[in-house]
Amino acid sequence: xxxxxxxxxxxxxxxxxxxxxxxxxxxxxxxxxxxxxxxxxxxxxxxxxxxxxxxxxxxxxxxxxxxxxxxxxxxxxxxxxxxxxxxxxxxxxxxxxxxxxxxxxxxxxxxxxxxxxxxxxxxxxxxxxxxxxxxxxxxxxxxxxxxxxxxxxxxxxxxxxxxxxxxxxxxxxxxxxxxxxxxxxxxxxxxxxxxxxxxxxxxxxxxxxxxxxxxxxxxxxxxxxxxxxxxxxxxxxxxxxxxxxxxxxxxxxxxxxxxxxxxxxxxxxxxxxxxxxxxxxxxxxxxxxxxxxxxxxxxxxxxxxxxxxxxxxxxxxxxxxxxxxxxxxxxxxxxxxxxxxxxxxxxxxxxxxxxxxxxxxxxxxxxxxxx
Numbered sequence: 001x002x003x004x005x006x007x008x009x010x011x012x013x014x015x016x017x018x019x020x021x022x023x024x025x026x027x028x029x030x031x032x033x034x035x036x037x038x039x040x041x042x043x044x045x046x047x048x049x050x051x052x053x054x055x056x057x058x059x060x061x062x063x064x065x066x067x068x069x070x071x072x073x074x075x076x077x078x079x080x081x082x083x084x085x086x087x088x089x090x091x092x093x094x095x096x097x098x099x100x101x102x103x104x105x106x107x108x109x110x111x112x113x114x115x116x117x118x119x120x121x122x123x124x125x126x127x128x129x130x131x132x133x134x135x136x137x138x139x140x141x142x143x144x145x146x147x148x149x150x151x152x153x154x155x156x157x158x159x160x161x162x163x164x165x166x167x168x169x170x171x172x173x174x175x176x177x178x179x180x181x182x183x184x185x186x187x188x189x190x191x192x193x194x195x196x197x198x199x200x201x202x203x204x205x206x207x208x209x210x211x212x213x214x215x216x217x218x219x220x221x222x223x224x225x226x227x228x229x230x231x232x233x234x235x236x237x238x239x240x241x242x243x244x245x246x247x248x249x250x251x252x253x254x255x256x257x258x259x260x261x262x263x264x265x266x267x268x269x270x271x272x273x274x275x276x277x278x279x280x281x282x283x284x285x286x287x288x289x290x291x292x293x294x295x296x297x298x299x300x301x302x303x304x305x306x307x308x309x310x311x312x313x314x315x316x317x318x319x320x321x322x323x324x325x326x327x328x329x330x331x332x333x334x335x336x337x338x339x340x341x342x343x344x345x346x347x348x349x350x351x352x353x354x355x356x357x358x359x360x361x362x363x364x365x366x367x368x369x370x371x
Contacts, residue, residue, distance in 0.1 A: 025068035026319050028053070028309070029088040031098030031108055036076025038225075042100045045122065046071060048302030049097055051291055056306070062313050074099055078107035085111035093117065094321050097305050100298075101225075102126035102173040109136045118325045120309060122301035125249065126176045130347040135325050137347035139304045139336065141371075143173070146248055146269050147180025149353045149369045150221065153267065154246060155188045157367075160218035162191040164243075166208060166232065168224040170200035177223035177248045185221075193217045200228055209236050217243060225250040227258065233266065234259035252296060253363055263358045272300040272338040273354050273365045284337040297338075304336035 030049045033042040053069045061067060070091055072084035081099050085108035088096050096112055096119045099105045105124035112119040113133035121129060121138045125146060130136045154160045163185060168174035182192055193215045196208055209232075212220060220236075220243050222229050233245050233255075247268035255263050274285050274294065284303060288295040295303075311334055312327035313319065331343040339351040355366040 024066065026062065026065045027068050027070055027091060027093045029070045029072055029091065029093035029096045029098075031072045031074050031081060031084045031088065031096055031104075032100055033076040033080075033104075034071070034073035036080075037227075038076040038101060038104075042076075044296060044298045045098070045100055045302050047292065048122070048295070048299040049306055051288060051299070052303045052306035054291075055287070056310055062310055063317070063319065065319070072098075074104055074108070078103050081105070081107040082111055084108065088112070089115045089117060094319055095120065095309050095324060097122065097302065097309075099124060101171070102129055102176070103171065105129045106132070106172065109133070112136070116325075117321050118309075118328060120305045120328070122305040123249075123298065124173070126172050127346075127348075128172075128176075134329065134347070135321075137308075137328050137343065139301055139308055139338065139341060139349055140249070140271055141351055141353055142348050143177045143248075144180045145371060146353060147177050147182075147223075148184040149355070150246055150248065150267075150269050151181050151184035151188065151190070152369075153355055154219050154221070155185060155190050158219060158244065158267075160190065160244075162193050162217050163219045163221055164194040164212050164215065164217040165192060165196075165221045166224070167195070167197045168200055168228055169197040171225065171250075173248075173250060174223045174225075178221065181221050181223065198228075198232075202228075203231075205232050205235050206239065208232075209239050209241055212236070212243065213239065213241050219244045219246050221246045223248045223250065226252050226254045230255040230258040230263060234262040237262045249297070252298070256358070256361065261361070264360070266358050267366065268356055269353050270297050270356050271351075271353065272297040273356060273363075275365050276337075276339070276354070276368075278335070278337070278339075280335050281337045300338050304338050304341070307336060308334055308341065 032045040033039045053067050057066050074081040074084045081104040100123045102124040105121045109132035113135045125143045127142045167178045245266040251268040316323040316327040334341045341349045352370045
């Protein structure tokens with residue numbers, strides 16, 4: 001059974017009521033996009049959270065209590081994320097999962113930090129997110145690591161000595177990841193032939209593609225989201241550009257649905273693959289397929305977010321947000337389906353990344369890279 005949330009509370013719930021023995025459920029919240037332009041990217045985040053909560057409740061809940069999941073729509077915007085965070089506080093949740101895009105998490109995090117409510121983002125990789133405060137955590141690696149991983153892969157595995165970089169100017173995620181790729185690629189002796197920004201709503205990328213064709217870089221790093229990245233690659237292929245495209249974890253299988261085989265041969269970094277070798281992962285993949293469809297990296301990360309929270313509650317022996325925060329901060333060698341998670345002083349996990357390839361209509365595993 002899917003847990004459906006009420007977004008608007010009719011009155012302010014005092015925190016003390018959350019911890020009373022008489023409460024039948026413990027409220028937790030999720031903040032992702034149900035409407036707007038990022039819904040395509042966010043569509044599975046709610047499913048991953050729901051599945052994890054359902055599994056916990058089916059197995060007796062936490063400390064004898066069932067979890068009640070409240071879902072908040074951030075309407076695909078930073079201001080919507082801030083409003084959603086305020087609604088979550090007013091509704092009396094003890095932890096929030098979200099958001100997806102880094103710009104959305106950066107808007108929600110100060111609200112939750114100020115309220116003393118732990119926030120765990122499954123997907124926001126910008127390093128600034130957890131620097132908001134000590135109540136902000138994540139289960140995904142950060143862009144400094146991801147950028148270095150792809151730069152190393154481009155320089156050493158693909159033998160590329162020069163590159164072009166295209167940056168989504170509307171995305172803090174894209175700007176940050178581009179910065180770290182450029183730093184690492186240059187640091188190894190690589191040369192950046194061309195670096196340019198584009199606006200997310202752009203429909204015609206010919207002015208960028210013509211410039212790249214004239215320079216003939218060996219790779220193009222495109223740290224955008226699935227929609228803008230897919231259409232840039234499609235237009236590049238239609239204009240005869242055969243250069244290898246590289247991306248980050250903003251890419252996913254939806255790109256095949258958008259532009260078909262135009263993305264064949266492109267590589268990207270991600271957090272997880274179904275073929276990752278671990279008993280926890282095999283069990284997750286099997287149970288998720290029984291629940292719905294074969295999971296993707298977003299499902300795995302959102303599942304790990306909830307399980308990390310549950311582990312912290314059990315270790316804390318409490319539903320008090322400050323005690324949950326302390327337990328989260330002390331997380332050491334938690335075995336998630338995306339890998340072993342150790343949280344550092346900033347609330348960031350030290351964990352491995354995977355490199356994947358679009359190949360023959362599928363996303364195939366290439367290699368794992370340890371920190």
